[in-house]
Amino acid sequence: MLQIEIKNNFVELGKFLSQFSLDTNQQNDQVKHNDLFFNSFVDLIALSQSHNNWFTPDNVHFSITSWAEALTENNLNQWLSAYNWVEKQPKNIGLILAGNIPLVGFHDFLSVLISGNNVLVKTSSKDDHLIKFLADYLIALDARFNEKITFVEGKLEGFDAVIATGSNNTARYFEYYFKNKPSIIRKSRNSIAVLTGKETPEEMILLSEDIFRYFGLGCRNVSKLFVPKNYDFQSFFKGMYAQKDVIYYEKYANNYDYNKAVFLMSNFQLLDNEFLTIKEDTSHASPISSVFYEYYEDLNEVKTRLIQDAESIQCVVSNGIIENSVYFGQTQKPKLWDYADAIDTLEFLNSL
CATH class of the missing domain: 3.40.605.10 (Aldehyde Dehydrogenase; Chain A, domain 1)
Known part of the structure; x- marks a missing residue:
């Protein structure tokens, strides 16, 4: 053909x-x-x-x-x-x-x-x-x-x-x-969002789509946040409220209850809105119903970290502060030329 x-x-x-x-x-x-x-x-x-x-x-x-x-x-x-x-x-x-x-x-x-x-x-x-x-x-x-x-x-x-x-x-x-x-x-791989604290309410709602679409099971789902020191999570949780109905899905609710219980039994400090927990953690891979976060003081440190961890990151979400990042709400809408793991599949196939 x-x-x-x-x-x-x-x-x-x-x-x-x-x-x-x-x-x-x-x-x-x-x-x-x-x-x-x-x-x-x-x-x-x-x-x-x-x-x-x-x-x-x-x-x-x-x-x-x-x-x-x-x-x-x-x-x-x-x-x-x-x-x-x-x-x-x-x-x-x-x-x-x-x-x-x-x-x-x-x-x-x-x-x-x-x-x-x-x-x-x-x-x-x-x-x-x-x-x-x-x-x-x-x-x-x-x-x-x-x-x-x-x-x-x-x-x-x-x-x-x-x-x-x-x-x-x-x-x-x-x-x-x-x-x-x-x-x-x-x-x-997992995906990351880098926030400044100046995001609009609309951008936080779009971020909720990046976190919750497919219940967070995809490699393009955001599972980790980098936020500035003293970041106020109130605006983040207001954005997440758009996904509140996720807790009515039994399979998700079971994961939420289980993972929250595991965290609490381990005496981890959590922030919780009754359908999502967020936890300070250096790992990029968070369990279903949870998002990890890290504080930063210098954005250049985050950029260096992202380069160091590139092999475990699928995509990065930001409002443009990170080069080649994806805008809020777009992680699950890749273009045909947005290759998984940044490996050009057509170039590989064309070289055989």
Whole structure:
């Protein structure tokens, strides 16, 4: 398949996804294969939480909408224009996907196919249905995808290169097992927000989205704050109040109760608003329902720290005081060219 053909099919997929939102599912007669897929996708979205308790309708729809907005001809053209493409024999690229948030591995799936390669996908049991459905839709658009997309149930074999995502522990296994193959091995990362105390109420509400979207389970979720000495957390908690209803979700509430109890039994000093605890801690990785923070006196010290800890940080949120930072509320809306772990996936695939 030519790249332009693959690209056009993903544009059609984006149009299909654009029909679905939390408020309403609106069929567009111009979208291809709605007769086969529209109602089935509505049903799958409704069933997603039974497949993974964290995949609430709100979060599944958020992911779908994000991909609908990304898969436009303009976005795909801008993304692909940064590379020199030459026609060559397709390679078989193995993907080992995470399952922490809906469609978390879709960018790798897209990257492999749009680079002209074949994809061997080993999904997580926690996110096993959505990506397979979208693959079926692509095959309906063009049967040649049947030869390019394979879902692997057992051992991953017959691959020329691999992209694997997991925890720090599984990454060590991946690095050993795939040591003789070109690979991208992704480990655990967290995201950081750097505050000045001069943020607007609107920015704090947007920050609540960066913290709570997907219940904080994604690597792009903010789990750590750097705040100036003597920072008044009142404005922070006012912003977080926009997410107050999260405590009514039982699975989240159970984590809140458990982690708060663990902290209190360890005699840690906490700030608490009855659905989020914040704790002074040097670590970047906080548990569900909690955010860590550190004080700073000199912003340059924070910048140095961020450089030192770059291998464990996915993205940094600020109002522009940190170079290349993400603005409030945007962490879960990466562009196609915002690569995980700052590793250019298309450059890797294009070099094979």
